[in-house]
Amino acid sequence: xxxxxxxxxxxxxxxxxxxxxxxxxxxxxxxxxxxxxxxxxxxxxxxxxxxxxxxxxxxxxxxxxxxxxxxxxxxxxxxxxxxxxxxxxxxxxxxxxxxxxxxxxxxxxxxxxxxxxxxxxxxxxxxxxxxxxxxxxxxxxxxxxxxxxxxxxxxxxxxxxxxxxxxxxxxxxxxxxxxxxxxxxxxxxxxxxxxxxxxxxxxxxxxxxxxxxxxxxxxxxxxxxxxxxxxxxxxxxxxxxxxxxxxxxxxxxxxxxxxxxxxxxxxxxxxxxxxxxxxxxxxxxxxxxxxxxx
Amino acid sequence: xxxxxxxxxxxxxxxxxxxxxxxxxxxxxxxxxxxxxxxxxxxxxxxxxxxxxxxxxxxxxxxxxxxxxxxxxxxxxxxxxxxxxxxxxxxxxxxxxxxxxxxxxxxxxxxxxxxxxxxxxxxxxxxxxxxxxxxxxxxxxxxxxxxxxxxxxxxxxxxxxxxxxxxxxxxxxxxxxxxxxxxxxxxxxxxxxxxxxxxxxxxxxxxxxxxxxxxxxxxxxxxxxxxxxxxxxxxxxxxxxxxxxxxxxxxxxxxxxxxxxxxxxxxxxxxxxxxxxxxxxxxxxxxxxxxxxx
Numbered sequence: 001x002x003x004x005x006x007x008x009x010x011x012x013x014x015x016x017x018x019x020x021x022x023x024x025x026x027x028x029x030x031x032x033x034x035x036x037x038x039x040x041x042x043x044x045x046x047x048x049x050x051x052x053x054x055x056x057x058x059x060x061x062x063x064x065x066x067x068x069x070x071x072x073x074x075x076x077x078x079x080x081x082x083x084x085x086x087x088x089x090x091x092x093x094x095x096x097x098x099x100x101x102x103x104x105x106x107x108x109x110x111x112x113x114x115x116x117x118x119x120x121x122x123x124x125x126x127x128x129x130x131x132x133x134x135x136x137x138x139x140x141x142x143x144x145x146x147x148x149x150x151x152x153x154x155x156x157x158x159x160x161x162x163x164x165x166x167x168x169x170x171x172x173x174x175x176x177x178x179x180x181x182x183x184x185x186x187x188x189x190x191x192x193x194x195x196x197x198x199x200x201x202x203x204x205x206x207x208x209x210x211x212x213x214x215x216x217x218x219x220x221x222x223x224x225x226x227x228x229x230x231x232x233x234x235x236x237x238x239x240x241x242x243x244x245x246x247x248x249x250x251x252x253x254x255x256x257x258x259x260x261x262x263x264x265x266x267x268x269x270x271x272x273x274x275x276x277x278x279x280x281x282x283x284x285x286x287x288x289x290x291x292x293x294x
Numbered sequence: 295x296x297x298x299x300x301x302x303x304x305x306x307x308x309x310x311x312x313x314x315x316x317x318x319x320x321x322x323x324x325x326x327x328x329x330x331x332x333x334x335x336x337x338x339x340x341x342x343x344x345x346x347x348x349x350x351x352x353x354x355x356x357x358x359x360x361x362x363x364x365x366x367x368x369x370x371x372x373x374x375x376x377x378x379x380x381x382x383x384x385x386x387x388x389x390x391x392x393x394x395x396x397x398x399x400x401x402x403x404x405x406x407x408x409x410x411x412x413x414x415x416x417x418x419x420x421x422x423x424x425x426x427x428x429x430x431x432x433x434x435x436x437x438x439x440x441x442x443x444x445x446x447x448x449x450x451x452x453x454x455x456x457x458x459x460x461x462x463x464x465x466x467x468x469x470x471x472x473x474x475x476x477x478x479x480x481x482x483x484x485x486x487x488x489x490x491x492x493x494x495x496x497x498x499x500x501x502x503x504x505x506x507x508x509x510x511x512x513x514x515x516x517x518x519x520x521x522x523x524x525x526x527x528x529x530x531x532x533x534x535x536x537x538x539x540x541x542x543x544x545x546x547x548x549x550x551x552x553x554x555x556x557x558x559x560x561x562x563x564x565x566x567x568x569x570x571x572x573x574x575x576x577x578x579x580x581x582x583x584x585x586x587x588x
């Protein structure tokens with residue numbers, strides 16, 4: 001596995017690979033790799049010739065009161081894990097190479113951010129979209145792989161590549177979970193023993209909500225999710241929402257795809273989780289027949 | 295000359311040219327071509343294999359009270375002129391292809407815009423940077439050619455490609471002028487006969503200002519430029535500024551490159567012009583020796 005630090009060298013190397021007819025699969029990360037990242041690398045390996053993993057803790061996507069300084073970092077461990085999973089190039093640029101000075105331009109995300117994490121993490125998705133615009137231009141990937149745990153990020157990135165005509169296919173990959181259902185996250189290391197046990201209820205609340213939504217409207221279902229999480233965890237519930245996906249607007253009966261999403265703040269870790277359900281409101285064939293008879 | 299309307303077709307065609315090893319020269323325009331545009335096309339022809347000219351009147355870069363609807367358009371004439379100047383591909387996308395819906399993301403320009411035209415044309419350079427990000431991703435040019443008449447645009451675009459790591463070289467080409475010095479512009483057609491005569495004084499004020507700056511400070515020189523234009527034209531002077539280039543900040547003795555820039559609003563046309571001067575404040579060798587002696 002090659003390790004590249006310079007953005008210029010990376011760009012040249014990737015140009016050579018493209019000229020040689022290779023397809024490039026890209027897994028952008030902030031490091032501290034876990035099974036979720038490794039599954040993205042493995043999936044990329046199945047679909048592309050050259051696999052690039054980037055590790056860059058992007059200051060632009062952290063708010064002033066967020067955990068940029070204490071975000072977990074372990075380069076040697078990441079290097080070993082990325083190589084074992086099949087990465088060909090590990091790209092780990094320095095901050096001063098990515099942002100040599102106050103940027104003249106940044107990306108502003110105008111839609112899909114007034115909900116879920118975007119509502120409280122002001123500017124977060126602007127930072128994500130800005131660094132990904134840069135990374136896509138440096139790595140020139142054919143496909144880029146993202147975990148669906150960060151479903152709002154995937155919604156924003158899909159809008160980014162469509163709106164800016166960036167020639168990369170965005171692949172949203174299924175969330176990897178621990179045996180009890182907890183979504184894998186670099187921030188899980190912040191949980192104490194008790195919080196770790198309670199954390200499984202994020203996924204539990206999402207499973208139950210699908211049943212509740214068959215009986216109750218989305219507002220009542222959200223209330224039941226909040227109540228469930230307040231009863232089963234010591235964390236503070238930041239949001240429980242049911243929205244259309246990827247637009248992240250209040251759901252209507254005609255929406256084909258819905259996201260159920262939760263966020264809970266524990267002592268040192270803010271956890272998120274979601275499930276995306278297709279055709280929840282779509283009538284089955286027999287129901288439609290019944291309707292047309294009446 | 296090939297005419298392409300679809301963004302998707304354009305992207306595929308350019309990918310083929312790149313794969314075949316051709317270099318692409320790009321001249322983005324809003325149409326109503328004049329000698330200035332044609333000189334960009336000719337310069338591109340000298341430096342690249344395939345020359346793409348785009349014509350797209352970009353709604354995002356016009357303010358609500360600006361001239362989007364009445365911006366001059368003449369496709370048949372443009373087609374003829376572009377072909378004669380040497381264009382290989384004329385790319386003229388429809389608005390609904392460039393902006394199929396309200397964009398999820400746009401580019402925000404954070405620096406180099408709180409001066410000159412950016413001060414009054416709020417959001418103009420955001421629109422310019424957004425459409426150019428799209429066009430660069432659609433056309434994949436090796437070099438893009440811009441007239442230095444829009445020097446602030448070149449400053450912004452240079453920042454854009456640096457900050458977003460876009461693989462294109464920005465070439466700022468000398469302003470083309472009429473025999474009496476008036477900078478060529480699509481908006482010159484709006485001038486009446488009398489205004490057309492007065493308009494030469496924009497360039498005159500820039501020439502005089504270089505002499506004035508040898509005797510007066512930049513603030514006084516700006517005042518003299520304003521007075522000169524008020525005396526010699528019937529238009530209203532929007533700005534006369536001397537700034538560092540490309541940062542567009544108040545000049546200091548250590549600035550190697552200065553821009554002298556003016557804007558005058560006539561009845562139906564707002565005209566701009568500028569000159570860029572290198573090493574205005576740099577001491578000659580003999581002066582430096584004198585200094586070091588004292």
